[in-house]
Amino acid sequence: MKVSYLFRLALVAPAFAILAADPALEVPLGLLPIQFPKSNPYSVEKRELGRLLYYDERLSADGTVACATCHAPENAFTDNKPVSSGIKGQTGGRSAPTVFNRAYSLAQFWDGRAKSLEEQAGGPMQNPIEMGNTHEVVVKTLKGIPGYVARFKQAFGSEDFGIDEVTKAIATYERTVLSGNSPYDRYKAGNKKAMSASQIRGFDVYFNKAKCDQCHEGVNLTTNAYHNLGVGTDKPNPDEGRMAVTKNAADWGAFKTPTLREIARTAPYMHDGSLATLEDVVEYYDKGGNPNKNLDERMKPLKLTAQEKKDLVEFMKALSGEGWQAKLVAPTVFPK
Numbered sequence: 001m002k003v004s005y006l007f008r009l010a011l012v013a014p015a016f017a018i019l020a021a022d023p024a025l026e027v028p029l030g031l032l033p034i035q036f037p038k039s040n041p042y043s044v045e046k047r048e049l050g051r052l053l054y055y056d057e058r059l060s061a062d063g064t065v066a067c068a069t070c071h072a073p074e075n076a077f078t079d080n081k082p083v084s085s086g087i088k089g090q091t092g093g094r095s096a097p098t099v100f101n102r103a104y105s106l107a108q109f110w111d112g113r114a115k116s117l118e119e120q121a122g123g124p125m126q127n128p129i130e131m132g133n134t135h136e137v138v139v140k141t142l143k144g145i146p147g148y149v150a151r152f153k154q155a156f157g158s159e160d161f162g163i164d165e166v167t168k169a170i171a172t173y174e175r176t177v178l179s180g181n182s183p184y185d186r187y188k189a190g191n192k193k194a195m196s197a198s199q200i201r202g203f204d205v206y207f208n209k210a211k212c213d214q215c216h217e218g219v220n221l222t223t224n225a226y227h228n229l230g231v232g233t234d235k236p237n238p239d240e241g242r243m244a245v246t247k248n249a250a251d252w253g254a255f256k257t258p259t260l261r262e263i264a265r266t267a268p269y270m271h272d273g274s275l276a277t278l279e280d281v282v283e284y285y286d287k288g289g290n291p292n293k294n295l296d297e298r299m300k301p302l303k304l305t306a307q308e309k310k311d312l313v314e315f316m317k318a319l320s321g322e323g324w325q326a327k328l329v330a331p332t333v334f335p336k
Contacts, residue, residue, distance in 0.1 A: 028180025028323035029189060031219055034103045036175065040118060040168045046155040049148075050173030053166060055330050058145075059138050060131035062087050067124065067170065070096040073330060076265035077177060082273025086130040093239060095273035098266045100324070101259055103175040104220040110255045110271045112226065113245045117171035122163060135163040142166065147335025179261045182321035195318050202315025205308045210285070214298055215257045221319065226254040229299055230290030231270045238292075239272065252294045264317045278313045 025042075027033055036042045053059065057066045070084040071077045077099040079085075084096040094110055102108065108120035124130040125138050139162055142148045152161040155169060186194035187203075195203065206212045215223055226242045233253050242251035255271045269275040275284055286309065289299040304312070 025176055026323070028178055028185070028321060030180040030182065030185030030321070031101070031178060031323075032104070034175055034178075036172070037116070037118075040171060042172060042175075043155060045151070046169050046172045047176055048173075049151045049155045050169035050171065052148075052151070052331055052334060053170050054173050056334055058141055058334075059125055059133065060087055061133040061137070065131050067121075068330060070124075070130075071099045073324070076100070076262045077324075078266050080267060082268050084130075086124075086127070087132040090129040092129055094271050095268065097258055098262060099174050099177045100179045100262050101220045102177065104259075105222075105224050107224070107256070111242050111245050112256055117174055118164075118167045121167040121170040121174070135166075138166060139163055145335050151335060178323040179321040180323050182261070183318040184315075185321065187318070196314065198311045198314040199318045200315075201308075202311035202313070202318075205304065205312045206315050209308065210302050210304065210312065211298075216260050221260040222257045224257060226251060226256050227296045227298075228253040228292065228294045229255075229270075229284075230292050230295050231255075231274060231284075232272050233292035233295075234290050241271070250294070253292060254294070254296075260316060260319050262320055264320050278316055279309070282309050282312055 025034065034042075054067045057063050057069070059066060065087050070079045072079060078096045082095060083091050083093060085091050097110065102117055106116065108114040108117060109123070114120035114123060122135060125133050126135055142152075143161075149159050152165060152169075153159045156165050183194045183199065184203075187200075213221075215225065215227060217223055228241070230253070232238050238253060239255075240252055242254040242256075243249065245251075263269075264278065267277060269278070269281050275281050282304070285299075286302045286304050288301040289295060
């Protein structure tokens with residue numbers, strides 16, 4: 001039996017608080033109310049502080065990289081590169097996932113190594129090939145900026161803050177980066193003209209013939225589970241994926257299933273950015289992935305016709321939505 005992510009989240013609901021009505025946080029059609037951890041409750045001051053920190057390059061060791069460098073709003077909160085670049089032009093081995101709808105996920109990163117958005121926010125700061133800094137230096141830098149000291153006092157009630165407050169602010173902002181009210185959402189809500197004829201046919205392919213919803217289901221079109229699709233397993237030194245976290249051989253080559261919301265805007269695809277277009281993705285799934293010792297049992301040839309492939313791509317374009325373009329604008333002035 002398939003158990004949805006939202007059901008699993010309900011099992012830990014005592015640790016979360018559903019946000020009360022707030023005009024600054026309208027949830028687009030198709031999504032559920034945002035849940036904020038009780039250990040990090042929402043406030044407007046905290047969200048605005050997090051927005052500033054998210055875009056501030058001073059959090060990196062050389063002042064050249066911010067969270068937004070790899071997760072930029074103009075690129076649908078990713079960087080549209082196969083793999084991301086950090087300080088001094090260094091590159092990693094994985095593609096930057098979008099920030100959209102991270103509020104609906106517990107574990108973060110392709111391998112799920114961060115248990116929360118708060119934990120995730122602190123990771124890149126001290127990664128030598130990303131922001132190349134240390135938490136201690138980040139806090140020292142921010143405490144040396146009077147404008148930030150004042151904002152931390154507004155958000156947390158004290159000028160004596162540490163890395164926990166820094167990551168809580170960033171995570172609060174990231175939880176407000178939402179995408180919904182897509183043609184797909186409007187179609188589901190009863191507007192049968194919201195999607196084109198090709199997209200409606202693709203809807204049928206997605207849910208019935210290809211059964212994409214085995215992994216991409218629910219309001220955020222992901223189970224947030226980990227699967228080995230064979231991507232990169234034919235390379236000389238394959239990425240271990242989830243196994244690097246769990247040390248379980250059954251997780252070798254498995255990566256977290258991403259949301260499909262805004263998928264048409266977040267190319268290239270897969271954890272290594274190896275598939276350039278949605279057409280490439282459909283072809284990859286149609287062939288059943290790359291055979292390997294741990295290939296997910298659901299990865300089998302789909303035998304789609306040329307028209308079904310086109311319609312499936314068109315349906316995925318119907319997952320591009322709203323809720324972020326106008327109100328999530330990068331700041332032009334930072335605290336001094």
